[in-house]
Amino acid sequence: MTSERKLEHLLICNQRDVEYRGKSTGFEDIELIHKALPEVDKEGIDVSIDFFGKKLDIPLIISAITGGHPAATKINRELAKAADELNIGMGVGSQRAAVENKELIPTYSVVRENAPSAFIIGNIGAPQIEYAEAAAGMIEADALAIHLNTLQEAIQPEGDIDARGYVESIEKIADIIDMPIIAKETGAGISKSEAVTLEKAGVNAIDVAGSGGTSWAAVETYRAKEDYIGNLFWDWGIPTAASTVEVCESVNIPVISSGGIRSGLDAAKALALGAECVGIALPLLKEAYTGYESVVKKVEEFKESLKIAMFLVGANNVKELRNCDLLIRGKTREWLTERGIDTKKYARRI
Amino acid sequence: MTSERKLEHLLICNQRDVEYRGKSTGFEDIELIHKALPEVDKEGIDVSIDFFGKKLDIPLIISAITGGHPAATKINRELAKAADELNIGMGVGSQRAAVENKELIPTYSVVRENAPSAFIIGNIGAPQIEYAEAAAGMIEADALAIHLNTLQEAIQPEGDIDARGYVESIEKIADIIDMPIIAKETGAGISKSEAVTLEKAGVNAIDVAGSGGTSWAAVETYRAKEDYIGNLFWDWGIPTAASTVEVCESVNIPVISSGGIRSGLDAAKALALGAECVGIALPLLKEAYTGYESVVKKVEEFKESLKIAMFLVGANNVKELRNCDLLIRGKTREWLTERGIDTKKYARRI
Amino acid sequence: MTSERKLEHLLICNQRDVEYRGKSTGFEDIELIHKALPEVDKEGIDVSIDFFGKKLDIPLIISAITGGHPAATKINRELAKAADELNIGMGVGSQRAAVENKELIPTYSVVRENAPSAFIIGNIGAPQIEYAEAAAGMIEADALAIHLNTLQEAIQPEGDIDARGYVESIEKIADIIDMPIIAKETGAGISKSEAVTLEKAGVNAIDVAGSGGTSWAAVETYRAKEDYIGNLFWDWGIPTAASTVEVCESVNIPVISSGGIRSGLDAAKALALGAECVGIALPLLKEAYTGYESVVKKVEEFKESLKIAMFLVGANNVKELRNCDLLIRGKTREWLTERGIDTKKYARRI
Amino acid sequence: MTSERKLEHLLICNQRDVEYRGKSTGFEDIELIHKALPEVDKEGIDVSIDFFGKKLDIPLIISAITGGHPAATKINRELAKAADELNIGMGVGSQRAAVENKELIPTYSVVRENAPSAFIIGNIGAPQIEYAEAAAGMIEADALAIHLNTLQEAIQPEGDIDARGYVESIEKIADIIDMPIIAKETGAGISKSEAVTLEKAGVNAIDVAGSGGTSWAAVETYRAKEDYIGNLFWDWGIPTAASTVEVCESVNIPVISSGGIRSGLDAAKALALGAECVGIALPLLKEAYTGYESVVKKVEEFKESLKIAMFLVGANNVKELRNCDLLIRGKTREWLTERGIDTKKYARRI
């Protein structure tokens, strides 16, 4: 059943329009301010980051996508080969299926086999305390993500809609597991208050996975018998740009900005807003269907556009990018101002 | 004559576009802020409220619609059956006709007959002091609504356009009648100052019935010989979201938010803004034409979407919903700010 | 030559699109706030005003339009008959032609002949000091308007583009002439500073004639050989709503709001912003082509919609209308805020 | 190779859509406030300025466009003849090609030959210290522009993407060269901080060349094999109006406003914001293809519309224009406010 669902998700995401419709990430409201005198050699720009002790050559993680169905094996293999070649991070999809049914393990372990040295991230749900070690072990994970996906569960007919005890459960996982724990939304974003709760619960990083990219209400709308509820909540959630700022301003742990990141220019904006790195799922899933070279090509394009943005704002590396001037406008400015965050300081850093 | 008009209203509302055109409720400006860690079991969410001593299983009232014409009997019966089954509130249309012409009483009393235990609300105009008791008695009302509908009267060819003495008249009704009195607009909304006047006059609840849903200027435009004036005032009135906030911030009596409420998501926003419950007329009238099962189905959908919204913001019950974070944006923010209401506090409750 | 031009103006205005394209009056930004308890009898609403000692039954002046060409005689006669019947004000077009060529006098004096008791306003240009008495005498004027129309002159091929000495000239006219002097723009609006200058110069009223209605750059564009310049300045000027507020806030003389006033609802907004009365040109010119009954019908519609607006905000008369609550939004709010005018006070009068 | 490229640039700019798509100059946000009493004789308006000791009859410079390819000779000749006749300024395109290859000198020197008395501006890149004297000499330049064009270089396949040492290099050129040095962007604009750096480095004027007109990312997109990156950065840069204000507020040297200036009305706004004069490239290049009379006609139109704008705001000369009231709205207001610049003072000068 779960396995079947995984396949449906892959197919729907590959073939249908599953992105937010009436809401965008807010990155179109972010304007990096051109520096006519960058004093930078573009060739020398260093886009690498140190991520929990490992170097990523590009500040990019392939967000958690799949596993748990034979069809997922191919996707995971292509993504893993690309991740290894590019030396970027990669997350696997929820591992519950494989912990419960060992026959499905190869659909996940294919990732470590094809990416022996890349930064690989496991994936479990918040209540699955006892699955944590098995999940991490199955792929020799460098970190473990705990996904938060109440929007999907609420729309999904067979969804798990008891979200009590999540915080306590996250605390326990953080206690048990001896590797970085990443709390990760799946498209509806994380607010200030939730970020603070998560940091207190002991997680080591937060992946905001905000709104504007893949909408899980959308995906489940295609699976549901009646589409009224799914359509109503299609655009629910905190836009990624706003969520990124909310979280960066409230915690002292690394923040992954994701949800609708579609180019290196988006990434440059996310990093300039304070993120450690970014995550991308949907566009790379589509490339994975074609093969790992397509994934590599897409990421190279991403890297090139990130570097151009850095060149144009005079940033030799990601740290410098985080200090460049940027403007926060329109709806994102309104969001942050109402929430008590001063946008002006971002426009007056230099 | 009045009877004839009632029929025309029903037909026009069922067949023509009678909603606001250039103005919306403002609920699209309200953004409930997603809580990735709701710590709520959706199954356990309690959407019931206590309304003047009776429990409503859903914080919903079928707004005053009809009575006074044979065709209204069926509508009222279907709505009443649904209200009783769902245990929600229901208002009847203006009862003047039946007080003046006893033959029409069955078109109203059908409601209590088919909803022996539901919360039923009578309906009279402000000047009709001497009709109050008869109206309430006719349906064994749990409360009596006094409708305010100057916009309709002004556009209606045969309208009653002397609005002097309303406040005094309302005071008298409140004095005489031994049940909760609800002052109710009919689509043009209630402002701060009017809310204060009404509370002082002794009413026990205010139904804002703001702009963005059914427009009574629109309805009367279809009935009028010349449509110039009706078109000009089609969009007159205070949008429901703004009206809800204005009234909730100025009085200490329960506020019913209505006028263009079209889903449980709209309702969640209205409740989070401070309303006690919401009212819906037009969409339920349309279902009533099909039959009471359609009304029930529509309301179940409403309830489900309200519960999902509550789940996603971490509200176990309506009281908790009133304390969740929400953003007020765009035109509604502009409206409230100009009027002296601080919108930021709603965005920073947690 | 001038005479010929007058005809061309009439024809162009009647047949072509001569209104502002990319700019509106700003009245769509003004929202009169509905009062659910108006405590007013609509039948008893008094829309009359006292205007320089004469009563106008409706706070409306037919703005200066024409004279100086045989074709103008008919227009002026129809408008005058309507003005007299309705007991409203009426301005004639620039009288220079008739002062210079006595044969043209009848095209103006037809107004007083057909409107023996209406408030009639003469019209001259700022430099025409020595024409003032003749102009006023020709129509037994109740007041004399001095038009300011630099936009038109600048676009008009044969335009008078020396605008030096206007202020001094206005002072002299105000000195010489023993009747109310009205300084009047012709569609580009009057700013705070100009209003102060005009008041100091001794004028007794200001007609803002702002942007959003008839554009004189537009009219002259149709007459010009090349339309580049006319198109470029088509939308030049201060929108009427903003101009009305700027002027009302800076002077202590009566303000006429005009330029794009198209209904009694617009008028209600203008009066609520502080104007003494409003002026309308283009739409009444079009009715005048049909005949005076059409003008009367149009104005009756205007009066009815003004009264409905007053009824809905609870104003028994124009004075009360000036104290009702209203919202200033969008571009008009931005305009006034930047200019140092507090818009919030209009939203919090009650 | 360079020569070839120059030809391609000319052809692309003449035939394709190379202007910004999703971003405008921001001049549409600037509203000069109409003055009903200008007290100005339009015939007497003086639009001339003194520019580094020479008089320009119109405050306009034909921005740097071309040279270095035989096809450029004609363009430069036509532009030069017009510049001389009109007594305005003119820049030549980057002179690197001719310094490196003396055969190409005539494609530049044609300018001085055809414009013996006009203000002519040489053009080199920031690193080309040793080319400065030769470039200036080649055209008997009145000033030397140092172009800053990192956006173009970044998108251009063969681009020079090492931007280190530019500031030092500019300092040196300013030291060596005995004529006014103008730092000039090429369409992406100059920010506050860069303006301050440039002034400190010793430049004598800044040409902001902001975004909204010709986009060099666009031009290079047409030349590139793959258009992904070019499209992504098509709209990169600081809009001209915002850049003009940022620079005018931060330095004490003359500012040239350019990038998307398309009429004398745009120019009037730029001057009122504080610019010394404006520059135009693309539209004049297009006229130059037709011949110098077309350039002259276009500039005469420009001059006429500038004078009308000045007439309507009551400015007898450019200095007075700089003190007129203007409104900064919309996105430009948001930009400047976030950046710490008070827009209100521009609206309250009088």
Ligand SMILES: Cc1cc2nc3c(=O)[nH]c(=O)nc-3n(C[C@H](O)[C@H](O)[C@H](O)COP(=O)(O)O)c2cc1C
């Ligand atoms: C087919 C598919 C499956 C996914 N499965 C998971 C999952 O199992 N666990 C998880 O944390 N996120 C999952 N996600 C969410 C992504 O990791 C990501 O947060 C989200 O898609 C937003 O990023 P995007 O807009 O770049 O797609 C999935 C996404 C897709 C498209």
Ligand SMILES: Cc1cc2nc3c(=O)[nH]c(=O)nc-3n(C[C@H](O)[C@H](O)[C@H](O)COP(=O)(O)O)c2cc1C
């Ligand atoms: C056909 C029809 C008849 C109505 N009659 C009454 C009435 O008699 N008394 C009253 O208070 N409101 C009456 N209303 C107004 C509704 O109660 C409600 O306030 C208004 O329609 C706005 O809600 P809606 O947008 O959900 O329709 C009527 C509405 C409709 C559609």
Ligand SMILES: Cc1cc2nc3c(=O)[nH]c(=O)nc-3n(C[C@H](O)[C@H](O)[C@H](O)COP(=O)(O)O)c2cc1C
């Ligand atoms: C055909 C025509 C002729 C006009 N002639 C004059 C005039 O001679 N003197 C004057 O002060 N205004 C004149 N106006 C301007 C009007 O009085 C008024 O200020 C302007 O048209 C804006 O109002 P509206 O939008 O209602 O037309 C004329 C307007 C029109 C349409």
Ligand SMILES: Cc1cc2nc3c(=O)[nH]c(=O)nc-3n(C[C@H](O)[C@H](O)[C@H](O)COP(=O)(O)O)c2cc1C
């Ligand atoms: C065909 C063409 C060639 C250009 N070459 C140069 C150049 O060599 N040096 C330079 O400083 N600017 C150059 N520019 C940029 C212009 O000087 C100007 O800054 C830019 O085009 C923006 O102005 P516009 O929108 O009026 O075209 C060139 C522009 C065009 C259209």
